Amino acid sequence: MIEAKALPPASEPAEALAAVVALRLMADRLELRAVQAALKQGWSWSEIAEALGVSKQAAHRRLAALIASP
Amino acid sequence: MFEIIKQRIRDARTLKTLCFGAERLANEQGQREPGAEHFVLAAFDLDDATAQLAFAELGVTRAAFAAAIEAQYCRALASVGLNVDDDAAVVTGDLHVPTPRGPYRSQASAQGLMQVLTRDIMKNEQQRDAATPLLGAHVLLAAGASTHGVCARSFDTLGLSRARVAEVARATIAAHLAAAASA
Numbered sequence: 001m002i003e004a005k006a007l008p009p010a011s012e013p014a015e016a017l018a019a020v021v022a023l024r025l026m027a028d029r030l031e032l033r034a035v036q037a038a039l040k041q042g043w044s045w046s047e048i049a050e051a052l053g054v055s056k057q058a059a060h061r062r063l064a065a066l067i068a069s070p
Numbered sequence: 071m072f073e074i075i076k077q078r079i080r081d082a083r084t085l086k087t088l089c090f091g092a093e094r095l096a097n098e099q100g101q102r103e104p105g106a107e108h109f110v111l112a113a114f115d116l117d118d119a120t121a122q123l124a125f126a127e128l129g130v131t132r133a134a135f136a137a138a139i140e141a142q143y144c145r146a147l148a149s150v151g152l153n154v155d156d157d158a159a160v161v162t163g164d165l166h167v168p169t170p171r172g173p174y175r176s177q178a179s180a181q182g183l184m185q186v187l188t189r190d191i192m193k194n195e196q197q198r199d200a201a202t203p204l205l206g207a208h209v210l211l212a213a214g215a216s217t218h219g220v221c222a223r224s225f226d227t228l229g230l231s232r233a234r235v236a237e238v239a240r241a242t243i244a245a246h247l248a249a250a251a252s253a
Contacts, residue, residue, distance in 0.1 A: 022146035066167045
């Protein structure tokens with residue numbers, strides 16, 4: 001659980017922005033690993049898109065090229 | 071004149087080696103587009119070895135710089151209450167993505183580094199001496215110019231000031247050029 005008190009104060013934008021960058025990178029890697037696992041388990045792109053809250057076209061366009069060919 | 075043209079062709083090859091080296095490193099870490107930090111790592115692999123020499127003067131190995139990149143991400147995550155094991159390689163561990171097809175793309179930090187490298191550093195160097203080659207230490211000099219971002223935070227993690235990085239990079243470049251001139 002992330003507690004509000006753990007967030008960098010507004011007076012420390014450098015720290016907060018560094019955290020934003022790290023969180024984005026971590027989220028991207030988590031997404032990629034999760035999509036790879038989902039495809040291995042037989043999920044369709046429609047199901048992956050639904051789980052991500054985006055259209056199938058958007059999910060495929062953004063993520064398909066990132067999945068290494070078997 | 072012909073020597074200058076030949077040097078420009080070599081510089082173009084060096085840039086290409088840097089760009090594709092950085093892209094490969096980013097792809098190996100699950101990132102589609104390389105950032106400035108990947109260009110610094112790629113500079114270590116250039117034949118001139120000046121990036122290696124400059125970092126050695128700063129007491130830093132390639133592995134140490136790579137570890138600093140990971141460490142600054144971990145520190146940033148810790149600042150929002152996410153404590154990750156440094157060995158977990160949460161943000162820079164192996165997670166290969168295929169080499170993208172189509173036009174070459176890079177993160178904004180890499181584009182900024184290239185602009186500083188080509189429009190500022192190399193332009194100034196080649197105005198003094200048109201035959202000055204593009205060296206790995208020039209990439210380090212360009213990376214040291216950033217005040218924010220992954221490269222800047224990685225240098226901070228290593229306890230390196232921007233001034234010290236620039237000083238050592240310039241000294242390494244000067245030594246390399248002097249050695250080449252006397253060869």
